[in-house]
Amino acid sequence: MSASINDIELLAQLKTGSLEAFQYFYGAYRQWLYITAVSILKNEAEAQELVQDLFIDFWEKDLSSRIDLSSTNSLKNFLFVSIRNRCLNKIAKDATRSKRFKNILLPETYTYPQTRLENNELKEQLENAISQLPERQSIAFRLAYQEHKTRKEIAAFMDTSEETVKKQVANALKTLRESLKKILF
Template structure:
């Protein structure tokens, strides 16, 4: 007979015993309503999914279940609300900072043009080494100046996936373009 995970006391005991089946029960029975709750706050499907996923990862890996003193649903509800409000606050701060950077009208960001034909040729060759997905994400981020958030929405992937593609792309490009480091 399997344990009754519907009881918070038993579920917490099983989680503290590192019972993966108990965690799976918790995840499968709570992720949808937590997603809806996060979505109602952040108004972005990808971000809401990421917030819920990150909550469950932290809940398990950092043993956050040890902090639960009342109901698990109450703890999860408060946690996802806090994460969603933190996301909104941090996003607002980032946008205000971007808007407050004074640039002269004639200023052209160095990434907008490549004056050195040889470097451009090397960059094109290095881009060919990237996977199609990583190349697409890199182009959207650096050549079209799109945010990770916008890229995730356009490609219907999570922001974490966008970040993973960028990490791989930048690592490959840094390796290939190492001789241009002094520029």
Template sequence: MPVYEQDLILLTQLKAGNTGAFADFYEKYRKYLMVVAISLLDDEMEAQDLVQEFFIDFWEKKLYAKIDPDQNKREEVVIKNYVHRIIFNRCMDRLGLRKTRQRRMDSMPTPEVVCPPENRLEAQERQQQLGASLAAAINKVPPLSAKVFELAYIQHKSRTEIATVMGVSPNTVKNQLVRAVKILRTQLKKV
């Protein structure tokens, strides 16, 4: 059976809400989309996160409903072109964020400009106070959320790495991180 016809059948099943069709879709396109994302991002973990987020969005936000095979009559592959374009655009967005972060980092003043030598002692004291306040606030965060926060913001690990280390799903990591940040914001507003 030609790829075009396979895509039409798969698309019809997806639009009918068939979870088996989603499993087939995942198996059919996961490796291809990983290759696309890795080639653009040059970071396997980031590519894996991006592709995983795409599959979640594809099912939960019913992105398959936007695929119109009538617009692609001349193309042999209906779904592949659509998902390729989405992954490509998401990768470009990530690369844009990287550039923005790098520009911000490059434009940050050096420590000597931020804190002249005469104010360093005051700044060190303030830094110690902030560190103590943060430690006290972290103590008010539930242990699982606190551990996730530490791994994410102190050890700079990705959600996937944290999920692997802790033996939980990336979604649990996300939820615990949101919980920790919310509690810390509340606690640190008092400082």
């Protein structure tokens, strides 16, 4: 096929179903369409797939018969609009699919019933272990780990020094680790 064929001649030959014209058409526009699709999608594999689908549709669905060069100005314009629309449709479809997928996922805060039961058991065991601590250690531990108070706030509340609070919390942690280790292992 002549390298100097224009869009009107090419389109006329494509409308007759010429395989040679289609091969020329494919060779002339494939790379350009691929680059255009990659620039929109930012994904080479998806771009290649859309370009292939466009050429398949062009051949199988005889898209050449739908092209009116008087309104599109050129075959290249028609192809650009076609690949751009396919890319935008792909992006929209992927966004919709992602949104639907997120809607069926369980929230991060969801705990499975078995996990909830295990957590409740652990909470009970921890509460039991904390209640067996000496009173001052229990108070210091609860304020530090359950109410997230600073040593300074705990010391003021308990009317003691920060160093004493530090020792009481450390002793409480040591005792709780030993108690829970016996229960859990």
